[in-house]
Amino acid sequence: MKLDARQQACLHEMGIDVWRLRGSADAAESPADVSMAGDEHAADVAGVWTSLQKTVSSCTLCELHKGRTHTVFGVGDPRADWLLIGEAPGAEEDRQGEPFVGRAGQLLNNMIRAIGLDRESVFIANILKCRPPNNRDPRPEEVTCCEPYLRQQIELIQPKIILALGRVAAQNLLKVSTPIGKMRGQKYVYPGTEIPVLVTYHPAYLLRSPSEKRKSWQDLQMAVKLFRKLQ
Ligand code: URA
Numbered sequence: 283m284k285l286d287a288r289q290q291a292c293l294h295e296m297g298i299d300v301w302r303l304r305g306s307a308d309a310a311e312s313p314a315d316v317s318m319a320g321d322e323h324a325a326d327v328a329g330v331w332t333s334l335q336k337t338v339s340s341c342t343l344c345e346l347h348k349g350r351t352h353t354v355f356g357v358g359d360p361r362a363d364w365l366l367i368g369e370a371p372g373a374e375e376d377r378q379g380e381p382f383v384g385r386a387g388q389l390l391n392n393m394i395r396a397i398g399l400d401r402e403s404v405f406i407a408n409i410l411k412c413r414p415p416n417n418r419d420p421r422p423e424e425v426t427c428c429e430p431y432l433r434q435q436i437e438l439i440q441p442k443i444i445l446a447l448g449r450v451a452a453q454n455l456l457k458v459s460t461p462i463g464k465m466r467g468q469k470y471v472y473p474g475t476e477i478p479v480l481v482t483y484h485p486a487y488l489l490r491s492p493s494e495k496r497k498s499w500q501d502l503q504m505a506v507k508l509f510r511k512l513q
Pocket of ligand 1: 368369370371372375380381382383386408486
């Protein structure tokens with residue numbers, strides 16, 4: 283996964299430029315480097331994951347660290363096929379240090395169950411790891427600082443499919459300003475990778491507009507269909 287100069291600079295500032303997996307294409311110096319034994323690779327991934335968690339928990343790169351109670355790294359299986367990405371922690375998530383634990387989280391759990399999975403078998407993360415005050419939208423500079431963390435998570439998880447939850451997640455993940463209504467039903471890829479990204483409404487929006495749940499269900503069905511095709 284190629285990082286651009288700005289992201290590399292951000293990573294460097296965070297001290298995570300050393301975190302390339304030894305077997306990853308970016309880190310490889312010769313083809314032999316890529317042929318690491320499976321166990322060694324798994325141990326490497328686990329170590330990098332732990333380092334990343336630690337770095338995120340003490341991050342002070344943007345102003346949001348001043349108001350947080352907890353960072354919210356993500357929850358679920360770090361080797362999940364499905365990665366679900368929301369916007370940013372809310373008040374309850376900030377208190378508990380876990381994404382989607384409020385009412386929207388209950389609905390998200392139901393959406394996940396509706397496609398035959400559960401919270402433990404997917405991975406759930408956000409664009410931002412810290413809560414913006416009064417649940418305002420993430421600012422571009424906050425997204426820029428937090429982005430390398432999510433990118434590293436994606437590199438480590440290597441999900442087969444990413445589901446972006448809501449406009450903020452979709453637009454920031456894909457670097458577009460397309461309205462969410464136009465993004466639904468389209469297959470995107472996470473920039474710099476071949477990982478497919480589909481877009482659906484944010485569960486909090488669905489709580490406010492329950493009549494849109496039907497469309498969200500169509501999105502989930504499309505995601506399942508695409509996922510099956512990838513097998
Ligand atoms: N909304 C989000 O986008 N993420 C959370 O973790 C909680 C609410």
